[in-house]
Amino acid sequence: MATDFPGVGQAELQARGAEWTAREIAQQPSVWPQVDRLVSEQRTQLDRFLQPLLTKSSLRVVMSGAGTSSFIGDCLVPALSVRLQRRVESIATTDLVSGPHLRLQGDAPTLLVSFARSGNSPESVAAVDLAERVVSDVHHLIITCNAEGELAKRAPRLRSAQLIVLPEATNDRSFAMTSSFTSMLLTAALAFGVMRSETVSSVANAAAKVLQQASPVAQRLVAREFQRVVYLGSNELRGLASEAALKLLELTDGKVVALADSTLGFRHGPKTVIDEKTLVVVMVSNDAYTRAYDLDLLTELRRDKRAGAILALSARNEGLPEGDNVVYDGLREHGDFETAFAHILVAQSFALLQSLALGLTPDRPNAAGVVNRVVQGVIIHPWSE
Template sequence: MTDVSTAVAGDLSSLATYREVVQQPVVWREAAGLLADRADEVAKFLDPLLAQPELRIVLTGAGTSAFAGEILAPALSRALHRRVDAVATTDIVSNPREMFAEDVPTLLVSFARSGESPESVAATQLATQCLRSVHQLVITCNADGRLAREHQQADESLVLLMPSATNDRGFAMTSSFTSMVLTAWLALAPAQDAALAERLAEAAEQVLARSDELTRLTAGGYDRVVYLGSGPLGGLARESALKLLELTAGAVVSYYDTALGFRHGPKAVLKEGTLAVVYLSNDTYTRQYDLDIAEELRTAIGAENVLVIGAGSSNGGPETWRIDGLSDVDDAALALPFVVIAQLLALRFSIQLGRTPDNPFPDGEVNRVVQGVTIHPLPR
């Protein structure tokens, strides 16, 4: 049987994408270990920068790598009490003078699976061209990628390599994305619990053990899925929507928004055949708004069509999918086991539709590493 027909028959192990999803608990532990081994080097690089009150931190990447920054930026702003911006490389490359309009000391944090995307390299070069004081932290899964090679020995740069297995072979970023988010959070957020990576890995193992529960949803005839989240989980909603769009090659339409923003027009997307996924924040204030929209959606489209994901206590709560043991962690960390659910959901939708998850665009309309981009020189 082909990989897809084998997967439809129930054996997902033939798919690289599936293997890369289920390896995440293992590679998260490995990524945390790699960072711990370089703790002194990382501190030597970051501590003087973070001591500068005027330092601007810019988190950048393209596509899924950009959404890593969208998850981390609000959480890091709160943790570091400073300005942290998520700016896609695609925005930096097309509008560098606007993105770097303030010539202040800047730490550019680049996320890249392959490090071969034209915009990834160009963004780091444009930062140097536009700013008088810029340091570069490169977080990548490919030691042989151009981004890693150019910054490995560069002054004022530090390259953090992820475990080699995270350089995903599948089309969609899964373990690459989560490992980079975890590494950046552990490296940049102060006073992190040394056991956090282990707790997150155990939570992901909870999710994987329950993955068959998603079968009902993917066989339910849905042709559109809405993901909603607040704060850092807004970036997670965006990544979740992209994962579904990628792996189904657009056959299932996906949409993302914030809990409050959804009512301001985008709610018009709801119709018969819509599945809504609501991510609940661990912040008790923010969570109130997530609960409000979840209840509103249950009324609008039926509770059976609303998947509410949270990390509430074992004493009961509104979640239809509760992850135990993480009710005290920041939303940026909570996003990691949450996104495993979205990855599995996208994978199962893809298989249900007879797609090829490892290569959902066999004709090459969309590529694993973006092609066709011309980087134009920035006039002096």
């Protein structure tokens, strides 16, 4: 697969330690149909596992992961709650492990959905072990990119578990999770019926144009050397804003401060972060009601003239005030969950370009080794009920 990235040639990417990050961002529209085929092939097996559980009105569905993987659940919960009409929560493995007595209920039938790129993070493994100990009626859906990871190996030994191992290409070799994030998000959406198979091709086709479309805007904004970037989104896009902010923090080695909030929540204090060195990115909803709040804030921010720049990401032109806008082709009739796949491509590419502009090596931006591809330094302490 060619590793050229819009505006940056393959030779430069290799020389500057960005080859894998660029490749894994650019490959996503071509990887998603592979994920769709994988889930379709396992459909009978998945339904046999999920359908008996989903008939239980008291079922508790917990989406869990660490870091980027935890934001998959945040993106899924709003749409999945409506779809299942069940109790659906997103709880990071880091929270489950630090307080199992606060977050696991022994008498509640529970489906723990674990997301993990490597499957080797100590908290991911410990969360599954604790759920096995604490919850009398627990079931596991494990979605991972690594067939050799500890979670994948443990799945056959669990009381009730279904394992989905994604295509090898999704097991990102770069430090930052990019295609692993969107591929696991898509897998869960397809598994639970939040997204239909026939929608994947239209989303992938639209997303394939996004990098070319957004790159000139991203290059221009990177050149302005912002010190702070704020990502805002509502509902499904609130969790995506958190992932976008984390990607920028990771790929810039913390040299650019990145924050995330909801569109309405931003006014309640966090808005004070804005100054002339701040870029604000608003992921605008396609839902007419939610969109009205996003547009109100966009208009307000541009009227205030305090931010260095304001970028609107949207699948529709309607109502967007004049300014820096990236409007996607082919997604205007889709819901916010589907447009999320385009939004995150813009955020990932901006983070990569910003990393390069700072003279870092995006495949391994933290040369000091303070953070690593698989988290290190975590001690799992014994827990007693």
